[in-house]
Amino acid sequence: MGKALAVSPLAPASFPEPPAIGGVEIATVAAGVKYQGRTDVMLARLAPGTAIAGVFTRSATRSAPVLDCQEKIGGATDEGAAIVVNSGNSNAFTGGRGVESVQAITQAVAKATGVPVARVFTASTGVIGEPLPHDRIVAKLGELSESLAPGQIEDAARAIMTTDTFPKGAGRTLSIDGQKVGIAGIAKGSGMIAPDMATMLVYIFTDAAIAQPALQAMLARLTDKTFNCITVDSDTSTSDTLLCAATGASGVTVDDAPEFETALHDIMLDLAHQVVRDGEGATKFVEVAVSGAATDEDARTHALSIANSPLVKTALAGEDPNWGRIVMAIGKSGAAADRDRLTIRFGDILVAENGWVAPSYSEEAGADYMTNAELVIAVDLGLGTGSATVWTCDLTHGYISINADYRS
Amino acid sequence: MGKALAVSPLAPASFPEPPAIGGVEIATVAAGVKYQGRTDVMLARLAPGTAIAGVFTRSATRSAPVLDCQEKIGGATDEGAAIVVNSGNSNAFTGGRGVESVQAITQAVAKATGVPVARVFTASTGVIGEPLPHDRIVAKLGELSESLAPGQIEDAARAIMTTDTFPKGAGRTLSIDGQKVGIAGIAKGSGMIAPDMATMLVYIFTDAAIAQPALQAMLARLTDKTFNCITVDSDTSTSDTLLCAATGASGVTVDDAPEFETALHDIMLDLAHQVVRDGEGATKFVEVAVSGAATDEDARTHALSIANSPLVKTALAGEDPNWGRIVMAIGKSGAAADRDRLTIRFGDILVAENGWVAPSYSEEAGADYMTNAELVIAVDLGLGTGSATVWTCDLTHGYISINADYRS
Numbered sequence: 149m150g151k152a153l154a155v156s157p158l159a160p161a162s163f164p165e166p167p168a169i170g171g172v173e174i175a176t177v178a179a180g181v182k183y184q185g186r187t188d189v190m191l192a193r194l195a196p197g198t199a200i201a202g203v204f205t206r207s208a209t210r211s212a213p214v215l216d217c218q219e220k221i222g223g224a225t226d227e228g229a230a231i232v233v234n235s236g237n238s239n240a241f242t243g244g245r246g247v248e249s250v251q252a253i254t255q256a257v258a259k260a261t262g263v264p265v266a267r268v269f270t271a272s273t274g275v276i277g278e279p280l281p282h283d284r285i286v287a288k289l290g291e292l293s294e295s296l297a298p299g300q301i302e303d304a305a306r307a308i309m310t311t312d313t314f315p316k317g318a319g320r321t322l323s324i325d326g327q328k329v330g331i332a333g334i335a336k337g338s339g340m341i342a343p344d345m346a347t348m349l350v351y352i353f354t355d356a357a358i359a360q361p362a363l364q365a366m367l368a369r370l371t372d373k374t375f376n377c378i379t380v381d382s383d384t385s386t387s388d389t390l391l392c393a394a395t396g397a398s399g400v401t402v403d404d405a406p407e408f409e410t411a412l413h414d415i416m417l418d419l420a421h422q423v424v425r426d427g428e429g430a431t432k433f434v435e436v437a438v439s440g441a442a443t444d445e446d447a448r449t450h451a452l453s454i455a456n457s458p459l460v461k462t463a464l465a466g467e468d469p470n471w472g473r474i475v476m477a478i479g480k481s482g483a484a485a486d487r488d489r490l491t492i493r494f495g496d497i498l499v500a501e502n503g504w505v506a507p508s509y510s511e512e513a514g515a516d517y518m519t520n521a522e523l524v525i526a527v528d529l530g531l532g533t534g535s536a537t538v539w540t541c542d543l544t545h546g547y548i549s550i551n552a553d554y555r556s
Numbered sequence: 557m558g559k560a561l562a563v564s565p566l567a568p569a570s571f572p573e574p575p576a577i578g579g580v581e582i583a584t585v586a587a588g589v590k591y592q593g594r595t596d597v598m599l600a601r602l603a604p605g606t607a608i609a610g611v612f613t614r615s616a617t618r619s620a621p622v623l624d625c626q627e628k629i630g631g632a633t634d635e636g637a638a639i640v641v642n643s644g645n646s647n648a649f650t651g652g653r654g655v656e657s658v659q660a661i662t663q664a665v666a667k668a669t670g671v672p673v674a675r676v677f678t679a680s681t682g683v684i685g686e687p688l689p690h691d692r693i694v695a696k697l698g699e700l701s702e703s704l705a706p707g708q709i710e711d712a713a714r715a716i717m718t719t720d721t722f723p724k725g726a727g728r729t730l731s732i733d734g735q736k737v738g739i740a741g742i743a744k745g746s747g748m749i750a751p752d753m754a755t756m757l758v759y760i761f762t763d764a765a766i767a768q769p770a771l772q773a774m775l776a777r778l779t780d781k782t783f784n785c786i787t788v789d790s791d792t793s794t795s796d797t798l799l800c801a802a803t804g805a806s807g808v809t810v811d812d813a814p815e816f817e818t819a820l821h822d823i824m825l826d827l828a829h830q831v832v833r834d835g836e837g838a839t840k841f842v843e844v845a846v847s848g849a850a851t852d853e854d855a856r857t858h859a860l861s862i863a864n865s866p867l868v869k870t871a872l873a874g875e876d877p878n879w880g881r882i883v884m885a886i887g888k889s890g891a892a893a894d895r896d897r898l899t900i901r902f903g904d905i906l907v908a909e910n911g912w913v914a915p916s917y918s919e920e921a922g923a924d925y926m927t928n929a930e931l932v933i934a935v936d937l938g939l940g941t942g943s944a945t946v947w948t949c950d951l952t953h954g955y956i957s958i959n960a961d962y963r964s
Contacts, residue, residue, distance in 0.1 A: 209887030209895040241883045241895065243912030276880025277913055458866070458951075459959055466960030472684025475649045479617030487617045487649065504651030505685055543866075544960075548953050551867055552874030 158425035158433050159314040166301050166319020166332035170355040171195035171395025174300035176307040179288045182236030187307040191292045192231040198395045201364035203371045205388035211240035213270045216250045229267040239272040239280040249282040256286040260293040271389045305334040318418040322411045327400045329356045335419040350390040357396035362403045374416040377538045380427035424539045429546025435524045441534035446483035448536035453481035461543035469514030471499045489530030566833035566841050567722040574709050574727020574740030578763040579603035579803025582708035584715040587696045590644030595715040599700045600639040606803045609772040611779045613796035619648035621678045624658045637675040647680040647688040657690040664694040668701040679797045713742040726826040730819045735808045737764045743827040758798040765804035770811045782824040785946045788835035832947045837954025843932045849942035854891035856944035861889035869951035877922030879907045897938030
């Protein structure tokens, strides 16, 4: 760190304008946890009655804040809730001191905001294994609490960035039975991204009214189709946290509103794609779509094998239409495949079929396609009806440069 | 390809001097399959009575030569055997033409050497998906057959190289009941290396006398402890082939000689380590030793998770003692782990224990250790008696450079 990274060439043109969400107040501050000259802590206060659902990393070495959040999901909602997030230090693998940091921060947030400790959710992201200087965060909580205000979503997105090169946000206002419901979300993440849950930090706020169990079920369902379908480097964070807070301020109950689930899906997919677009060193945004597999699970195994293959990803970086490496990745995945029934396409270009290169394929057309910044690799296994789509990026010198000296 | 790669800094000082093996004759030639100005085909003729055992890639998209070899293992040995290998083109995913190429080559070898087609084993290594110009190989078989001679093991090692930066060989003469037995082996491989069988080409010759089933069982057993314990990039070749030919010329029967198995193990491990030392772009040779796991299988899962993690491998490239990434890799592996019982060592340096950095650890000592070209990462999970050791290399800019334009 220390040096600023150039903004990803795959970044959206600008931050969107997500709606302010009733029942949500946000503040950010520069506490100097690690970074200098930028905000690094965000605080969100949520109105009484807010339902909070969460999905977390499945890592066996998950951090103290993650364990604390997992215990608190599903608790009473009467007295509201708070979310506090710092960047620069992940408070992961910090032993007993990690737990002490979580306790110190949650108690201080409770004192500053009037929310009970059992409803204060924390997250920390950054270097693993160094003690979190939680005093710096605690010292700023009075100031943070006083500056809480509606909106502020872009500020929040900026405060939680680590190696991210752009802040990530998405939002929408939808109409349900003629009444307005808003959803706004932010995400951070660009390395240590692999789908065993969200592998990043994501916070989504909505003024919809929904029972916590229904929200929890919906969030888990949608995570499997969005954040669990992206991979940058096959590495899984110890700190991944996705929280969705539904304040109910709109007065619109959405437990059985499919349009709400659709809108939430779209926002989660948008944020997931933005994480891939900010993949460390990425120059290509790549969709890997597998169909014709024996099962959906097999399709996912093949898609991830392609998306995580260093040889496929370096070929994409080199704009090399090296479809032989896609055959290799399918072959090694362990899921069912028949070499002679495979069909491979680059976008609309038929590349290979019947166990060999397609007669119509030209290397020039393939090479020309590879110069695009957004690519689609489509594989039909010819075995059944299983399908899956995942998203990834290429593997470049930029990834090596960022990660060979992250701590220096 | 095209441009010559610098020899790996981890290469042995020189090619060893493996013993000439009775019953084995070798020849090499420049057939111009793809490369210019170097040998690219090797032919070995094996005396009547030679037992041949083989281990092959488990890829679902394995090549035509691999499928052909697999069918032939275990056949009658009366009339000897032949092995022919080309570099530059893998004849993989080449449809019906791939099978035609294998037939053309094996028939021509049979004609040139007098060995029946059923005892001619072929292998091809190089680019996937391009038709093999087998006529160039067939045209050279008369010349090759005439120049067959004892020894020549280093020439053979050179002829089968692709992106390898040095030829790989190992050998030993051992004494069994006062009688001499020789073993000599060669290997090629530096990318697309992951342990689901050998992920490379390996040929081992011995003048020991051993029944084919006993040799086959021994080879499978030893592969699990050697070639299946190395990984460069987690990618698995479609062409991996390991053949071991026992001519019996020494007259020494080794079916029940543990010293033979030990010697064969050592040669296989030596060759496996050489493959890692020639890992594409490698600057560090890394042993990952996991102990204290619930089972050996869990230990292997953790060891491979560490060895294949891009974030661990880039940290090693940057000489960054980033042990937090090792914690991350253990956490994501899916095998049993308890964050607070982990012990991590770099060589003899105790880095972390009891869920946090060790009190005695200093970042300076860790950083100093990381400047070594040969590293040991040792993890004790504190859960049981399962253990496993794997070998890998770092992930550098060199890997990206080699693989982003392999075909150009």
